[in-house]
Structure formats: C-alpha cells, structure tokens
Amino acid sequence: MIKAIIDPGHAPGNANKGPTGYYEYQGVWKLSTYLKEILQAKGIQADFTRTWEQDPELYARGQKAAGYDLFISEHTNANDGKSRGTEVFYDYSKPQDKEFSEKLAGNVAAVMGNTNRGAKTRVYTESGKIYNYYGVIRGAAATDCKHILLIESGFHDNIQDEAFLKVDENLKKIAQAQAEVICNFLGIKEHWAxxxxxxxxxxxxxxxxxxxxxxxxxxxxxxxxxxxxx
Ligand SMILES: [Zn+2]
Structure with a gap:
C-alpha cells in the first residue's frame, strides 16, 4: 500500500493571518483534511504528523516521514501583500522531485488563478555540509521517505489569494489539484469509471x-x- 503523511503546517495559536480574517493554521488544517480524504479514497494510506492540538517541533514533524512514500507539509505564504502564486520546496538531495514539485505548484496555481512560482530548494552550509533550510524537510530527509515536499498554496497576505483561501469549497479544489499530481507521481491509476x-x-x-x-x-x-x- 502506498503511504502518504500530511503535515498541517501550524497549530492553533499561530499568528500567521491574512488582512481580512484568514488564519493559516485553520486554512491548512482544512486543506490537509480534504487532501487526506481524497488520497484515502484513491486507496492511499494517508496520515497526519499531528492532531489539531499538537504542535511538534519542526525537525520532529519531518522525522515522522519514516516509512512513507510521500511527506507533504501544507502552508500558505506571506510576503509584502503584493506577491501572489504557488510554490513547492523539495529536498535538494532528490533532484528527481523537481518535476513533481513544478507540476504540483502548476496545478494548484491553475485552480487558484495565480502564478506558478515553481519548484524550489533552500539550503544552508555548516562545516562544509549542505542542509535543507526548512526544519520539516531536514527532518524528513533524515528518513527513508521517497518524496519530501513543502507547498505554499497562495499568499494569505495578498487580498486576492486570501479571498480564495477563505472559501472551504476552494480549499477542496486546491486539495483535489494536489491529489491529482500526487496520484500521478505515486503511480496511482485512475479507475475507468x-x-x-x-x-x-x-x-x-x-x-x-x-x-x-x-x-x-x-x-x-x-x-x-x-x-x-x-
Ligand atoms: Zn506556514
């Protein structure tokens, strides 16, 4: 059985929010829940890194990826209020996930009506060794997990992206768009019916x-x- 673990990016109490009432921890929780349901309906075992109340440390969240085919951390982005778009970070040591990440960002950008900002890696160097910048990716990269992604579905500090993210039906569309690409890359065949x-x-x-x-x-x-x- 193919196994995916979804990381709803933030826990209750997190301050990340949009200008008119969207909270990132609420949005990504709903999005993660929709994604989990869709993946389960496709026959994938789908789990979360945390419960609603839990707020594990980032590296520890990533380490829960052990034994899974996919780890995906769900976020919405923030910058200067003007930026819009969708981007996906992947483990720099898995260049084969660049295409996966690009397609994922593209499919979500298409339903959100924003820009595909593409596939990205972010790293730092310490004592001559390269590490993934994001703690969840770094933790997951220390496991045997095959695909490790962090998606930023839109910018919640942008008024247009925020308006889209505030509608539950739209979060469902984002989850559906993510699931299509995930199933494709994990080799899940579509049923003839x-x-x-x-x-x-x-x-x-x-x-x-x-x-x-x-x-x-x-x-x-x-x-x-x-x-x-x-
Ligand atoms: Zn976030």
Missing amino acids: EKHKLSLESKGIEINDDRYDDFMTRGEVFALLDRIVK
Missing part, C-alpha cells in the same frame, strides 16, 4: 462515493431505473 462519475457531477448529479467496484442491490437498480426512465 472515474470519468463517468466526473461527467455526472458536471451535470449536477451529486455522488458522494468512490466505491467503483462495489455491487448494487436490486433495490438500488430499481431506484436508478426509476430516475432515468421517463
């Missing part, structure tokens, strides 16, 4: 279920026929 489900949903038929291979009962067949036979 998924396109039919999406097509029905685009026609306004709500289907809150991904159990494509479960049987229907005779009663459900009658209900279905009754709905479609005019």
Whole structure:
C-alpha cells in the first residue's frame, strides 16, 4: 500500500493571518483534511504528523516521514501583500522531485488563478555540509521517505489569494489539484469509471462515493431505473 503523511503546517495559536480574517493554521488544517480524504479514497494510506492540538517541533514533524512514500507539509505564504502564486520546496538531495514539485505548484496555481512560482530548494552550509533550510524537510530527509515536499498554496497576505483561501469549497479544489499530481507521481491509476462519475457531477448529479467496484442491490437498480426512465 502506498503511504502518504500530511503535515498541517501550524497549530492553533499561530499568528500567521491574512488582512481580512484568514488564519493559516485553520486554512491548512482544512486543506490537509480534504487532501487526506481524497488520497484515502484513491486507496492511499494517508496520515497526519499531528492532531489539531499538537504542535511538534519542526525537525520532529519531518522525522515522522519514516516509512512513507510521500511527506507533504501544507502552508500558505506571506510576503509584502503584493506577491501572489504557488510554490513547492523539495529536498535538494532528490533532484528527481523537481518535476513533481513544478507540476504540483502548476496545478494548484491553475485552480487558484495565480502564478506558478515553481519548484524550489533552500539550503544552508555548516562545516562544509549542505542542509535543507526548512526544519520539516531536514527532518524528513533524515528518513527513508521517497518524496519530501513543502507547498505554499497562495499568499494569505495578498487580498486576492486570501479571498480564495477563505472559501472551504476552494480549499477542496486546491486539495483535489494536489491529489491529482500526487496520484500521478505515486503511480496511482485512475479507475475507468472515474470519468463517468466526473461527467455526472458536471451535470449536477451529486455522488458522494468512490466505491467503483462495489455491487448494487436490486433495490438500488430499481431506484436508478426509476430516475432515468421517463
Ligand atoms: Zn506556514
């Protein structure tokens, strides 16, 4: 089974916020929860680095990546209020994750309507050795985890990005956009029936279920026929 661990970036009490009421710890918690649900529906084991109340130290959060195929830390960015866009940091020692990171940033930027700021690494040197700058990435890089990413889905101090992040349905869209790229890079094949489900949903038929291979009962067949036979 493919295993992913999601790190909801900040805990309650964290001060990072937007100009009109968005709090990063709340936004990334919701986003992480949506992502977890989507990945689980795809048959991936998805876990969190922390509970709602817990606030583990950054390096320790990263170390929870041991035994997982993917570690992803969820954040929203802040700068000068003018910057917009989505960027993904990856472990500098895994250059093969550059493409993964670029696609991830691009897919999220597309749904947010902001700029793809691309794949990035950030490092520092100490006693001649190179280390990842971000504690969570550094901690995860000390484990056997295959893919280690930190995503900044938009800038919460930008009024346009913040407006998008304040809507739960939009956070769901971001999670969906992340999940598409994650499944692709982790080799999860799309079920043949998924396109039919999406097509029905685009026609306004709500289907809150991904159990494509479960049987229907005779009663459900009658209900279905009754709905479609005019
Ligand atoms: Zn953050």
